[in-house]
Each structure stands twice: as C-alpha cells, then as structure tokens.
Amino acid sequence: MKPPSRPSRKPAVKPASVRPPRRAEKPAPDKPRAERPVAAKGAAPKKPAPQKPAFRKAPPRAARASGAAEPRPEGGREEHRIAKLLARAGIASRREIERMIAEGRIAVNGEVLTTPATLLTSLAGVTVDGAPVGETEQTRLFLFHKPSGCLTAERDFSGRKTIYDFLPKDLPRLMPVGRLDMTTEGLLMLTNDGGLKRTLELPSTGIERTYRARAFGSVSQAQLESLIEGVEIDGMRYGRIDANLERSTGHNKWIELTLTEGKNREVRRVLEHLGLSVSRLIRTRYGPFDLADSAPGALVEIRKGDLDRFLAALKKLKK
Structure with missing residues (x-):
C-alpha cells in the first residue's frame, strides 16, 4: 500500500495589487513640467545680481539698554553704525564723521544721510563727498x-x-x-x-603708559609711592600711578611714572599737586612698544x- 503523497509547498505568489507600482506606471500630470534650461558645457553658473545694502536707523538707547536681542539682517552679517565702519576704514574719527554727516557729505546709494545712527553691514554703496569709499585697508x-x-x-x-x-x-x-x-x-x-x-x-583695556618727567621742587619717594592708591585733585579722581624717583640734582629731579588711564594733563596735574613744576615731559612707552x-x-x-x-x-x- 502506497503512502499518501504530501502536497507540494510552493511559495505563495503575492497578488499583483500588493506590488508597488513602477515609476513608468505613474499617471502623467495634467500640465507638462517646464524644462530647465541646460547650461552650455563648461559654462560657469550665473551669479545673482548684487543687491544694494539695506540700511536702517539704529534703535534708541533705551531699547538697546533693555538687552533685547536685535534681529540679524538677511545673510547673517552683523550691523554696525556707519561712523564705526568709516572710522575702521580710516576715513576719519567717529566725531569727525558725525560732523560730515551733519554737513550732508556722506551718502548711501545716492541717498544723503541725515543721522549717524545708521546701521550697515558693509560700506558698499557708501560715498564721501561724492567719491566711493574703497575697501578697508589692512591694519597698520x-x-x-x-x-x-x-x-x-x-x-x-x-x-x-x-x-x-x-x-x-x-x-x-x-x-x-x-x-x-x-x-x-x-x-x-x-x-x-x-x-x-x-x-x-x-x-578699561589696561594698557600701560610710561613717562619720564623733569621737575623742579622737593618730593620724597614716600610721597611718590602714595600715588599707587590713586589721588583726587579738584574733584577729579586719578587712578593707580606707579611713580619712582630716578635721580635728583639739587631741586631738579627725574621721575618715572607708569599709569593706565592717560587723562588730560594727568601727569602734570599730579606732580603739580605734589608741589613740583614740570619743565619737560617725555612718553617713553605705550604697552609693549617703547x-x-x-x-x-x-x-x-x-x-x-x-x-x-x-x-x-x-x-x-x-x-
């Protein structure tokens, strides 16, 4: 007696509806797509036309003091006051630039500026007395x-x-x-x-300035060393001064002073406060330069x- 035959186990075939449709079977769109222009072989891609730099007025001081973050202009470039940019470019000092703006001598893209509180991302399009401002030179x-x-x-x-x-x-x-x-x-x-x-x-940068003063009068090293704590003269406070008596010939003295503030006539006023009369003053050092x-x-x-x-x-x- 023959054993019953086993049914063959053939892999089940998935129905055609389950298979993902081929790309060629996608229905064509109602409207044909616009064909992209093909660039000539070896031709460089066209660059977008340069845009004129937008400028705007700086916010009032109260708004800046509140600490609210200023939105960055498109492109992510930081904005600066025009006086700062022109000063960096070596055109003039900030105060002088503010006077030039008040005189109507500075324009952006042909529009004469009326306020120094103008924010720019670059000096492109800026003119001074009708002449375009060149690119910023290397710092010297x-x-x-x-x-x-x-x-x-x-x-x-x-x-x-x-x-x-x-x-x-x-x-x-x-x-x-x-x-x-x-x-x-x-x-x-x-x-x-x-x-x-x-x-x-x-x-606030803390750069030291060193002076040598020739003075006439009587002063002790202890008096000079007291200047290390600073001194107030006629309501004006002068900061730390490192002063040393170099040499003395009779009433003539050479004194070396190192300070970091450099206020108007500071060395002369401090030595006059000590009873000295300055006859010669030489600055010998500024930071690391002598x-x-x-x-x-x-x-x-x-x-x-x-x-x-x-x-x-x-x-x-x-x-």
Whole structure:
C-alpha cells in the first residue's frame, strides 16, 4: 500500500495589487513640467545680481539698554553704525564723521544721510563727498617720536605746526592714539584703523603708559609711592600711578611714572599737586612698544608679525 503523497509547498505568489507600482506606471500630470534650461558645457553658473545694502536707523538707547536681542539682517552679517565702519576704514574719527554727516557729505546709494545712527553691514554703496569709499585697508600701526612744540591735531587754523607736518606724504590717513600736549614729547602711536585706535585709548583695556618727567621742587619717594592708591585733585579722581624717583640734582629731579588711564594733563596735574613744576615731559612707552633711541620726528612701522601678536593679545584682554 502506497503512502499518501504530501502536497507540494510552493511559495505563495503575492497578488499583483500588493506590488508597488513602477515609476513608468505613474499617471502623467495634467500640465507638462517646464524644462530647465541646460547650461552650455563648461559654462560657469550665473551669479545673482548684487543687491544694494539695506540700511536702517539704529534703535534708541533705551531699547538697546533693555538687552533685547536685535534681529540679524538677511545673510547673517552683523550691523554696525556707519561712523564705526568709516572710522575702521580710516576715513576719519567717529566725531569727525558725525560732523560730515551733519554737513550732508556722506551718502548711501545716492541717498544723503541725515543721522549717524545708521546701521550697515558693509560700506558698499557708501560715498564721501561724492567719491566711493574703497575697501578697508589692512591694519597698520606706527611709532612716532613726537617733537616738542607741535600739536596732536590734523590742522591748526592759527598756523602752528602739527604732527602731520613731520609725516611722509605717501602714507594712508593715520590717526593718533590719544594725544600729547604741545610741549610733551615722545612716543605717539598712529594707526589707520579707527577700531584699533579706540581700543588702545580705552582705560578699561589696561594698557600701560610710561613717562619720564623733569621737575623742579622737593618730593620724597614716600610721597611718590602714595600715588599707587590713586589721588583726587579738584574733584577729579586719578587712578593707580606707579611713580619712582630716578635721580635728583639739587631741586631738579627725574621721575618715572607708569599709569593706565592717560587723562588730560594727568601727569602734570599730579606732580603739580605734589608741589613740583614740570619743565619737560617725555612718553617713553605705550604697552609693549617703547621709544628706544629714535630721533624726534622719526616714524617706524610695526612689522606685521609683531602687530598680529599684539592684536591677538588685545583680543584676550577684551575677553
């Protein structure tokens, strides 16, 4: 007797309706798609036409003080006041730029500006006296040995000499970092970067300035050391001053003073407060830069490597 045969186990076939439809089986759309233009072989893709930089007025101080975050403009580029951008480009100081705006000398895309509170992302389209502003030059820093008897100013209407009478004519526009009185001589920093100028001038940056003063009168080292705590003169508070008596010949004395604020006539006023009469004042150092043995009127540019290291150190100080 034969055993019953087993049914064959063939794989079940899925119905056709379960299978995913092929791409070719998709119904054609009602409207044919617009064909994309094919670029010629090797041709570069067309770039969008450059847009004119939009500018707007800065918010009032109360709104800025509230701490509310400002929306970034399209493209993510940070906005700055036009005076700050022009100062960085070496056009003029911020105060001078504000005067130029009030005189109607600055325009953006042909529209004359009426307020310095204008925010821009770049200087594209900006003109000064009808001339377009070029791109920002590379930051440069110079050491100038200011002679006595000249002003730290761009011009003097009474005809007195200024520091610019001693500078070569082929240099870009340079701005002094701080000021030295007419009779004060020594190291004066010059730069084409308004942002760097402002950073170096701020007392909060903590950059030391060293002076040597020749004074007439009587003073002790203890009196000079008391200046380390600061002093108040006629309602004006002067910060820490590290003062040392270098040498004394009778009533003539050479005194070295190091400070970080650099207020107007600070060294002279402090020494006069101690009963001294200053007959000569020389600034010998500003931060890591010193006067060395340069002659009055000499101008020396800081090398790029040294400048880059100095700028990197400044960024760390600001943090």
